[in-house]
Amino acid sequence: xxxxxxxxxxxxxxxxxxxxxxxxxxxxxxxxxxxxxxxxxxxxxxxxxxxxxxxxxxxxxxxxxxxxxxxxxxxxxxxxxxxxxxxxxxxxxxxxxxxxxxxxxxxxxxxxxxxxxxxxxxxxxxxxxxxxxxxxxxxxxxxxxxxxxxxxxxxxxxxxxxxxxxxxxxxxxxxxxxxxxxxxxxxxxxxxxxxxxxxxxxxxxxxxxxxxxxxxxxxxxxxxxxxxxxxxxxxxxxxxxxxxxxxxxxxxxxxxxxxxxxxxxxxxxxxxxxxxxxxxxxxxxxxxxxxxxxxxxxxxxxxxxxxxxxx
Ligand SMILES: Nc1nc2c(ncn2[C@@H]2O[C@H](COP(=O)(O)OP(=O)(O)OP(=O)(O)O)[C@@H](O)[C@H]2O)c(=O)[nH]1
Ligand SMILES: [Mg+2]
Numbered sequence: 001x002x003x004x005x006x007x008x009x010x011x012x013x014x015x016x017x018x019x020x021x022x023x024x025x026x027x028x029x030x031x032x033x034x035x036x037x038x039x040x041x042x043x044x045x046x047x048x049x050x051x052x053x054x055x056x057x058x059x060x061x062x063x064x065x066x067x068x069x070x071x072x073x074x075x076x077x078x079x080x081x082x083x084x085x086x087x088x089x090x091x092x093x094x095x096x097x098x099x100x101x102x103x104x105x106x107x108x109x110x111x112x113x114x115x116x117x118x119x120x121x122x123x124x125x126x127x128x129x130x131x132x133x134x135x136x137x138x139x140x141x142x143x144x145x146x147x148x149x150x151x152x153x154x155x156x157x158x159x160x161x162x163x164x165x166x167x168x169x170x171x172x173x174x175x176x177x178x179x180x181x182x183x184x185x186x187x188x189x190x191x192x193x194x195x196x197x198x199x200x201x202x203x204x205x206x207x208x209x210x211x212x213x214x215x216x217x218x219x220x221x222x223x224x225x226x227x228x229x230x231x232x233x234x235x236x237x238x239x240x241x242x243x244x245x246x247x248x249x250x251x252x253x254x255x256x257x258x259x260x261x262x263x264x265x266x267x268x269x270x271x272x273x274x275x276x277x278x279x280x281x282x283x284x285x286x287x288x289x290x291x292x293x294x295x296x297x298x299x300x301x302x303x304x305x306x307x308x309x310x311x
Contacts, residue, residue, distance in 0.1 A: 006297055007307035010289025014270030015308055018047050019076075023311070026075045032065045040075070047268065047308075048240065049083075050275030057082045079309040086278055087301035101298065102133070102194070102285065103229050103257070109187055111195045111220060111227035115213060115254060116234035117246055118201030121262035121288055123152065125234050126198040127159035128288070128296035134165065135294075138193035143183030144169035145176040145216065146200035156198050163293060166190070176200065176212065177219040184220050184227070197228070204249035213254050230257045232285060235276065238267045247280050262288030265295075270308060273299075 001009070008015065021043035025036050037058055044054040057079050064073045104110055114126045123146065130140035142165055146152035153169045160167035168183035180197055187195040199216065202209035220227045233256050235243045250256060259282050261273045277284050284299040 003297060003300060004303045004306060006289060007287075007300075007303050008310075010265045010287070010295070010297075011270045011304075011307045013266070013268040014047055014264075015310070017268045018043060018308060019311060022075050022079075022309075026070075026073075031070055032061070032073070037062060044079075044271070047271035048275055049271030050278060053082065053086055053271075053274055053278060056086070076309045076311050080305040083274055083305035083308065084301055086274060102129075104193075105226060105229050109184075109192055109195060109224065109227075110229045111184065111187075111197065111224065112230040112232060113197045113199060113217060113228040113254075114232055114234060114260075115199050115250060115256075116201065117203055118149075120201070120234045120236040120239075121260075122146075122201065122234045123155050123159070123198050124291065125232075125260055125262060125286075125288060125296065126196040127156065127163060127165075128293055129196050129286070130159075130165040130194070131163050131293040132286075132296055132298075133194050134163070139190070140165050140194045140196060141183065141187040141190060141192045142167045143180055143187075143195060143197040145179045145183070145197050147172050147174045147176055147179060148200040152198075152200070159293075177216040180216050180220050181223060184223050188224070204246045204253075210249075210253035217254055231255065232258050232260050233282075234260045234262055235272075237261050237264045237270060237272055237288075240269065240272070241275075243272060243276055244279055247276060247282070251280070251282070256282055258283045258285040260284070260286045260288065260296075265289045273304065 025039045041058050060078045060082055061075055064078055114122045116122050130142055133140050142160055144153045144156045144167055157167050168186045170179040217228055231254050233250050264270050264287050273284055286296050287299050289295045
């Protein structure tokens with residue numbers, strides 16, 4: 001499967017609902033009247049594309065209809081173009097930060113901290129990322145810094161064995177910063193290219209847990225200047241608009257370098273990727289399209305738009 005096919009398969013739920021609605025709206029009504037445009041608006045909002053982008057798409061469709069008439073108007077193409085514009089036209093795109101690639105630490109180890117609320121897919125994503133860099137000929141180490149949740153360490157160890165990636169762990173109840181410190185030492189002595197730190201799930205509203213995360217980042221930053229090179233927030237695509245609050249609060253406590261949106265395969269609201277990106281001006285680096293190791297895909301706005309809006 002190529003990248004577009006993977007996006008299509010993963011986004012099938014969102015796509016089928018949108019495509020079905022758009023076709024019905026575009027062909028059902030004798031002309032694209034105000035009622036039809038309102039229905040289009042509702043369908044786009046339901047896919048969690050966000051109010052701003054939805055408005056732009058509806059406006060563009062209206063304008064297209066006024067200038068070309070219904071015959072020449074391709075609602076799907078208009079929507080695709082607006083989504084691509086919202087990614088490539090944004091400030092971070094202009095700054096060159098749109099690259100979905102992981103950062104590389106000049107000549108050394110790149111430390112990537114994986115953060116987020118409970119159950120969003122952090123551990124799975126850490127493992128998938130290790131698998132991803134391995135497939136690119138790089139070496140990875142995993143740090144089991146969730147010392148809190150029952151079975152969290154075993155979960156990461158299992159992935160490590162499956163993917164043949166070393167996992168550095170401590171005991172349950174251990175200070176996650178101490179485990180991160182040990183993992184960083186181990187990754188350095190192995191000359192690994194990447195260290196992925198699996199952190200415990202924490203609510204963005206819990207001050208003490210945010211402080212714990214800050215301490216972890218401080219400790220590894222002292223040990224290796226520049227670390228963590230990436231702080232990636234994992235968001236569950238099925239969360240809806242609370243994802244925005246999570247991203248804002250995490251970003252305040254531990255400045256983020258990017259987002260990973262998981263479980264896109266399980267939702268018909270895949271548009272939230274665009275909404276979160278537009279609101280926060282943070283690059284979406286990867287998206288999770290399933291539970292297997294290779295179900296993590298580097299984000300690509302054009303392919304994403306095509307997967308959402310193709311007839
Ligand atoms: N369908 C689907 N499931 C996913 C995806 N990513 C993760 N999952 C599943 O989501 C569940 C939770 O994943 P974890 O990786 O344990 O989540 P977590 O954020 O580490 O959870 P805590 O450590 O408890 O906070 C697991 O059953 C994963 O298989 C995805 O992209 N698609
Ligand atoms: Mg976990």
